[in-house]
Amino acid sequence: MEKITDLKELKLKANEIRKDIIEMLTEAKSGHSAGSIGMADIFTVLYFNTMKYNSKKPEWNERDRLILSHGHVVPVRYAAMSKAGFFPKEELKTLRKLGTRLQGHPHNLALPGIENTAGPLGQGISFAAGVALTAKMNKKDFKVFCLMGDGEINEGQPWEAFMFAAKNKLDNLIVLIDRNFIQIDGNTEQVMPLDPLNKKFESFNFHVIELNGNNIQELLDGFEKAKTLKDKPVCIIANTVPGKDISFMEGKAEWHGKAPNLEEKEKALIELNKLEEKIKGE
Amino acid sequence: MINPEMHLIENIHKAKGIPSRNGYGHGLVKLGEKNKDIVALCCDLTDSTRVGWFREKFPERFIEVGVAEQNMISIAAGMSSEGKIPFVSSYAVFSPGRNWDQIRVSVCYSQENVKIQGAHAGISVGPDGATHQALEDIAITRCIPNLIVLVPCDAVEGEKATIKAGELKGPVYLRFGREKVPTITTEKTPFEIGKAEVYRKGKDVTIVACGIMVFEALVAAEELNKEGIEATVINNHTIKPIDRETLVMAAKETKAVVTAEEHQIQGGMGSAVAEVLSEEFPVPIKFVGIQNRFGESGEPEELLEKFGCTSKNIIKAVKEVLENKK
Numbered sequence: 001m002e003k004i005t006d007l008k009e010l011k012l013k014a015n016e017i018r019k020d021i022i023e024m025l026t027e028a029k030s031g032h033s034a035g036s037i038g039m040a041d042i043f044t045v046l047y048f049n050t051m052k053y054n055s056k057k058p059e060w061n062e063r064d065r066l067i068l069s070h071g072h073v074v075p076v077r078y079a080a081m082s083k084a085g086f087f088p089k090e091e092l093k094t095l096r097k098l099g100t101r102l103q104g105h106p107h108n109l110a111l112p113g114i115e116n117t118a119g120p121l122g123q124g125i126s127f128a129a130g131v132a133l134t135a136k137m138n139k140k141d142f143k144v145f146c147l148m149g150d151g152e153i154n155e156g157q158p159w160e161a162f163m164f165a166a167k168n169k170l171d172n173l174i175v176l177i178d179r180n181f182i183q184i185d186g187n188t189e190q191v192m193p194l195d196p197l198n199k200k201f202e203s204f205n206f207h208v209i210e211l212n213g214n215n216i217q218e219l220l221d222g223f224e225k226a227k228t229l230k231d232k233p234v235c236i237i238a239n240t241v242p243g244k245d246i247s248f249m250e251g252k253a254e255w256h257g258k259a260p261n262l263e264e265k266e267k268a269l270i271e272l273n274k275l276e277e278k279i280k281g282e
Numbered sequence: 283m284i285n286p287e288m289h290l291i292e293n294i295h296k297a298k299g300i301p302s303r304n305g306y307g308h309g310l311v312k313l314g315e316k317n318k319d320i321v322a323l324c325c326d327l328t329d330s331t332r333v334g335w336f337r338e339k340f341p342e343r344f345i346e347v348g349v350a351e352q353n354m355i356s357i358a359a360g361m362s363s364e365g366k367i368p369f370v371s372s373y374a375v376f377s378p379g380r381n382w383d384q385i386r387v388s389v390c391y392s393q394e395n396v397k398i399q400g401a402h403a404g405i406s407v408g409p410d411g412a413t414h415q416a417l418e419d420i421a422i423t424r425c426i427p428n429l430i431v432l433v434p435c436d437a438v439e440g441e442k443a444t445i446k447a448g449e450l451k452g453p454v455y456l457r458f459g460r461e462k463v464p465t466i467t468t469e470k471t472p473f474e475i476g477k478a479e480v481y482r483k484g485k486d487v488t489i490v491a492c493g494i495m496v497f498e499a500l501v502a503a504e505e506l507n508k509e510g511i512e513a514t515v516i517n518n519h520t521i522k523p524i525d526r527e528t529l530v531m532a533a534k535e536t537k538a539v540v541t542a543e544e545h546q547i548q549g550g551m552g553s554a555v556a557e558v559l560s561e562e563f564p565v566p567i568k569f570v571g572i573q574n575r576f577g578e579s580g581e582p583e584e585l586l587e588k589f590g591c592t593s594k595n596i597i598k599a600v601k602e603v604l605e606n607k608k
Contacts, residue, residue, distance in 0.1 A: 127360035130361040
């Protein structure tokens with residue numbers, strides 16, 4: 001993979017990924033917009049700086065594993081993967097359509113480079129713990145990144161997995177919580193309060209890093225630090241704005257599970273194109 | 283008459299009582315000796331599921347998950363994706379009872395190489411009562427694509443089933459009971475996943491059984507023989523993929539079928555048999571099993587009698603189905 005260190009270049013990548021998500025969700029006519037858009041910076045940093053992998057050899061055994069636990073934001077992963085060379089950009093248009101490799105929720109057997117099947121919430125983190133434990137057993141030094149939604153941890157299974165990860169000192173496991181404060185029925189703190197989330201993870205024997213999940217520099221630094229921490233699994237609480245950089249989507253729970261129509265698509269692309277010019281001028 | 287090719291023990295009434303789960307314990311140790319990728323996970327039930335025998339020999343390949351069956355399944359799926367062959371053990375009421383979604387998505391849809399042991403299944407669990415008596419596990423597993431479902435009849439077959447499950451690639455559910463059951467099969471008794479075995483040949487009726495009901499079916503066939511009714515007895519240990527050929531052949535030969543299982547009638551092994559026969563060769567069928575109700579506390583024998591899972595119930599069903607055949 002190409003490792004990009006230039007901040008401006010990474011910001012432009014994230015902007016392109018956002019545009020691709022808008023295009024593919026509009027074409028698909030359904031899907032999860034806000035969470036996918038909000039995580040564009042996280043996926044940019046993972047695929048273009050932090051993770052080691054080979055998009056031409058997705059099964060390469062020394063690769064870092066990226067386990068997506070809240071499968072519904074998979075459009076952002078598909079967009080990042082296509083940019084990283086796993087498959088042609090054209091294929092993004094097939095999202096959610098009959099016969100596609102880009103299933104509405106990711107399927108491990110459908111597309112090379114997808115590590116795990118996800119959809120029902122809470123399973124991916126246990127899967128990731130199983131991968132991390134096996135890596136320890138096999139004395140492999142790759143890292144296991146597990147991305148989760150904040151609403152997802154309403155489920156009980158993740159807490160079972162967190163206990164298991166801490167018990168087994170899985171310091172090769174880096175969990176990232178997309179802390180965007182929205183879920184389908186509204187604000188996370190009204191639906192089922194999670195705060196103080198950092199204290200919860202500390203008491204579950206995790207290293208905890210809090211950062212702005214829409215700030216590329218903070219993400220670069222956060223992941224690098226997470227890789228060095230020992231003896232306990234790491235939790236990165238990444239505060240993100242759902243629908244980031246698209247004014248009418250930002251922070252709106254109603255955009256959790258909805259796709260843009262043609263008019264909204266044009267509006268969003270105009271905003272993202274303007275932002276692109278701004279980043280280039282920085 | 284008893285089919286000599288099956289190499290059953292000579293006198294089933296002198297069969298030694300051993301819990302079928304012991305076969306799982308022995309089989310798992312044997313697999314572990316042969317293949318270092320075999321790992322075992324358990325949810326705080328290590329001794330009673332017999333996975334403790336594996337832990338003793340291979341402590342570095344045993345993973346204690348605590349009381350967390352959902353977590354156990356998805357962890358196993360992750361380990362399988364890295365090349366391990368995980369066997370996950372708990373009681374059937376919990377696994378597949380409370381982790382069905384994880385079995386469906388993390389394991390079966392993903393085609394991970396995970397083997398699921400449901401121990402202490404059936405009404406014969408006894409005094410623990412209804413909460414701990416899995417009577418629905420066959421129904422909820424056999425409807426999931428990619429999942430093989432096995433119900434061994436005794437400890438010897440349990441060991442063979444465990445070993446065969448470990449040797450094939452893909453998800454398998456293995457059902458075991460708690461109580462001692464007569465060990466009627468021997469090392470020489472054929473066992474192949476997907477192949478139902480004809481333990482006894484008769485011309486009047488076919489009794490299709492699985493698990494502890496195979497012994498009851500053989501007893502029932504002996505009694506019926508005294509009354510001049512000749513019954514075929516089939517050990518239908520593989521609920522999925524079901525052996526259509528053997529079932530259809532027996533239905534054609536006898537033109538009446540009784541199924542017997544320690545499970546709810548709805549959705550169980552008998553339903554699977556009826557699905558095949560109603561399509562391919564419809565004959566009168568009677569179902570022996572639990573009649574749409576929950577169990578309760580009691581001694582295993584008392585419960586089997588109260589809930590209709592004995593040779594007597596099979597004999598009654600045979601006589602009824604023979605009436606329908608006329």
